[in-house]
Amino acid sequence: MPVIDKATFEELKQMSGEDFINELIDAFLDDAPNMLNNLRTALAAKDVESFRRNAHSMKSNANTFGATELGALAKELEFMAKENNLDIGTRLEVLEEAYGKVAEELKGMRT
Amino acid sequence: MKFAHEPGHLLVVDDNKVNRILLARGLEQDGHKIETAENGRQALEMLKRDAFDLVLLDIEMPEMNGYQVLEACLQDIELRNLPIIMTSSLDEIDSVIKCVELGAEDYLNKPINPILLRARVNASLEKKRLRDEQRKLIRTFATREVAEELMREGFSLGGRYVDATVMFSDIRSYTTYSENEDPAEIIELLNNYFALMFDAITGHHGIINQMVGDGLMAVFGAPVQREDRCEQSVRAALEMMELLEGFNQEQAAQNKTQIQIGIGIASGRMIAGYAGTQHRATYTCVGDTVNLAKRIEEHTKQAGRPILIDRFTREGLPEDIQVEDLGETIFKGKHQAINIFAVNK
Structure with missing residues (x-):
């Protein structure tokens, strides 16, 4: 599975224009570490609501860029939190790793 | 696409930065004046302070969620007629249905498709303009109270x-x-x-x-x-x-x-x-x-x-x-x- 689905990304780029895609990537790279941080904090504090909301945001952004795997992982976490289940094992680490790959790839896709 | 529509004053409400940019930039290209809010409470304050033509409202937000903002607007005589388009991901479809039943104008799925976004926004603005015109017309032969009653009851x-x-x-x-x-x-x-x-x-x-x-x-x-x-x-x-x-x-x-x-x-x-x-x-x-x-x-x-x-x-x-x-x-x-x-x- 590619880290970024090229078709989705191209579509986004085509519809939004070149300047705009850079701004979007920068906003995501700027904001995503906050979301990961919030997820970790929420998990430690057992704050299901905050955990769910941040997973939701991550899912939403991942899908915007075509980061399919990251989106699926975030969605899984969102659903677990929705079921009041924060017994997520190592899934957050897996998500962080997935984000690292997405971030690298997106940096290279700036124009 | 150059804008063939009259520009509107829009409020984009979303707690997520990428989503805000995605929504705002696309619409700015159409000539609309865009302001943004990061949560429901902030949005409601802005709506009470300034006149807007349309709101794009995320459902999932901290402090006050989109559903609560929509309810507050519908109960406010000044904001009741303001068109609100809900933005949400596909798996929130139950909430979306609830919002549309309650009185939201329309909805858009995330990730946002810019072409659909422009079409929905321009259609909503056009509808609002028509309703405002209608209201003005009714006002020429009725009091404000009666005009509002007619607009509400049809x-x-x-x-x-x-x-x-x-x-x-x-x-x-x-x-x-x-x-x-x-x-x-x-x-x-x-x-x-x-x-x-x-x-x-x-x-x-x-x-x-x-x-x-x-x-x-x-x-x-x-x-x-x-x-x-x-x-x-x-x-x-x-x-x-x-x-x-x-x-x-x-x-x-x-x-x-x-x-x-x-x-x-x-x-x-x-x-x-x-x-x-x-x-x-x-x-x-x-x-x-x-x-x-x-x-x-x-x-x-x-x-x-x-x-x-x-x-x-x-x-x-x-x-x-x-x-x-x-x-x-x-x-x-x-x-x-x-x-x-x-x-x-």
């Missing part, structure tokens, strides 16, 4: 029983000084006269539903019920006489035609509704009470008093309005004698 042909007060007013005589009446001057006179009468009637929550020649018919207490409809109608009549006096003085000073009017008012049960066709209809009232008001108005000339009312209207008046009992009169086509009262200036 209109359908067909009537219902209402307790209301009906007023007829007609020009009794023209006093002309010049030998040749100028048609343009007469029309100008009528326009000025009607403008004054409209002010007096709508100022007292009445709606004018008929204008024929130099006469008019107005109704108080329908379609929106009013406890004080009798009082309002008589106060409107008194103001009409007062305005007319000033008007006649101005006309006299310019050596122009002066007019005298008669006003008849009756209260009671009547059938009210929109009569006409789907394309052209007026709000009107029919029934014995309406006929009686017309008869009373015609009776003003004979009685020599400009404002006459029936017993039911008289019973609804506060003490400070002075009336004189003129006794009973039998009107043409009526079997029962009717007790008539003259309102003193």
Whole structure:
């Protein structure tokens, strides 16, 4: 599975224009570490609501860029939190790793 | 795509930065003026402070979620008519349905498709403009209250029983000084006269539903019920006489035609509704009470008093309005004698 689905990304780029895609990537790279941080904090504090909301945001952004795997992982976490289940094992680490790959790839896709 | 639409003032509400940019930039390219809010509470503050044409509202947000913002807007008389488009991911479809049922204008799925976004936004703005136009049109013949009622309930042909007060007013005589009446001057006179009468009637929550020649018919207490409809109608009549006096003085000073009017008012049960066709209809009232008001108005000339009312209207008046009992009169086509009262200036 590619880290970024090229078709989705191209579509986004085509519809939004070149300047705009850079701004979007920068906003995501700027904001995503906050979301990961919030997820970790929420998990430690057992704050299901905050955990769910941040997973939701991550899912939403991942899908915007075509980061399919990251989106699926975030969605899984969102659903677990929705079921009041924060017994997520190592899934957050897996998500962080997935984000690292997405971030690298997106940096290279700036124009 | 260059914008073929009039730009609007839009509020984008989303707690996520990427989503805000995605929504805002695309719409800015269309010439719209965009402001953004990061949560529901902030959005509501901005909506109360500034006039917006449209809101794009995320459902999932901290502090106050989109559902709560939507509810707050729908309960606010100033914000109730503001179109709101919900933005959400596909798996929130239950919440979206709830919002649309509650009164959201439309929805958009995330990730946002920019083309669909523009289409929905422009369609909503266009609809809003049409509704605003409609509201303005209705306002030209109805009070704000009535206009809002019509916009909310929509209109359908067909009537219902209402307790209301009906007023007829007609020009009794023209006093002309010049030998040749100028048609343009007469029309100008009528326009000025009607403008004054409209002010007096709508100022007292009445709606004018008929204008024929130099006469008019107005109704108080329908379609929106009013406890004080009798009082309002008589106060409107008194103001009409007062305005007319000033008007006649101005006309006299310019050596122009002066007019005298008669006003008849009756209260009671009547059938009210929109009569006409789907394309052209007026709000009107029919029934014995309406006929009686017309008869009373015609009776003003004979009685020599400009404002006459029936017993039911008289019973609804506060003490400070002075009336004189003129006794009973039998009107043409009526079997029962009717007790008539003259309102003193």
